[in-house]
Amino acid sequence: MSPARARTSRAAIVAAGREVLEERGLDGVSMASVARRVAVRPPSLYKHVRDRSALIAAIATDAANELAQAIEAAGGADDPPEHRLASMAHAFREFARRSPRATAMLFAGLEPGAGPSLESLARAARPVVDAGEALAGPAGALPAARALTAFAYGFTSMEAAGAFQLGGNVNEAFEQGVAALSSGFARRA
Amino acid sequence: MSPARARTSRAAIVAAGREVLEERGLDGVSMASVARRVAVRPPSLYKHVRDRSALIAAIATDAANELAQAIEAAGGADDPPEHRLASMAHAFREFARRSPRATAMLFAGLEPGAGPSLESLARAARPVVDAGEALAGPAGALPAARALTAFAYGFTSMEAAGAFQLGGNVNEAFEQGVAALSSGFARRA
DNA sequence: ACCTGAACACCGTTCAAGT
């Protein structure tokens, strides 16, 4: 009559997984560590996620959706496209600083099946492509969006990895890169 | 009098590790799989590398040195800096296509201690900074080099991850991105 | 001086048994 009530949920498991990911890295996201955090034994997780790689994929998709939301919020105004792109690039960088390891998961080519869902990534890409079209016209939209996304991701990823060891003003390099790409693609419109 | 002669070497182990890395991914680089490839039992590896994370770091450093060589070769001529930068960006992209998983290791922020040596990365960065200085002057050299490296890395990483799903001409986006960054930073010189 | 088998702790996963 009272079959065992759920003591956790898929959402709680994914959220716990994201915490562990940022604290201990991807290797630290074990079924044991996540189960401990939601106060359950490891085998119980299999009632909510298929296996560890499905859990990793769910964590990545969760992060992608949060990123999409941040980018939508930043790109919504009807400013000139250069401003929207700069503001989305900033939002991306802030997300990457909050969630560096999740950001790496979104782009850095995990094993097939362990990455975020394509829909969640497409949702994050849409506002960038829209602003790219406003900037560079229909033909230039996709290359412009790709270049800006690649730049923002590459930059923040190197930043998170501590790759900028030579001093200098890192913020300025980011600003100038975004500005250079914007004006470079705009000219071709 | 004839103590056991070495049946393998650190170099052979690192080379085997790089093969396994590209074939099966980072998770596939186990002490067991690498030992099998060099025809030795797992415990023997510990005579040549401290532990698995030191092996991963050695694989990353090996890849960084190969990348540095490719970039040095591409950036050597005394062409105008725009040409040198474009040619180094192409060399980077070719390396990333040959060794996609190693490339991800070089930039995508592994756990501390598992990344490539800083010297090997600095060696790869040097020719880019030099060309950046020729393009943008002493003050603009570092931002220009960082922006171009971030772009090239981000782009090839997304390419390897299959992130460019929307069709269109991917090569063209890469070319245009490099050109936009070059001219954007040159103008500020 | 390096290689090996045995051993240990740990993890992902399955499954029968609980409630």
Next chain:
DNA sequence: ACCTGAACACCGTTCAAGT
């Protein structure tokens, strides 16, 4: 319907014993 302990295969690592 979900949770659990027990069990299995696998991996990283150590170490004493071989040559």
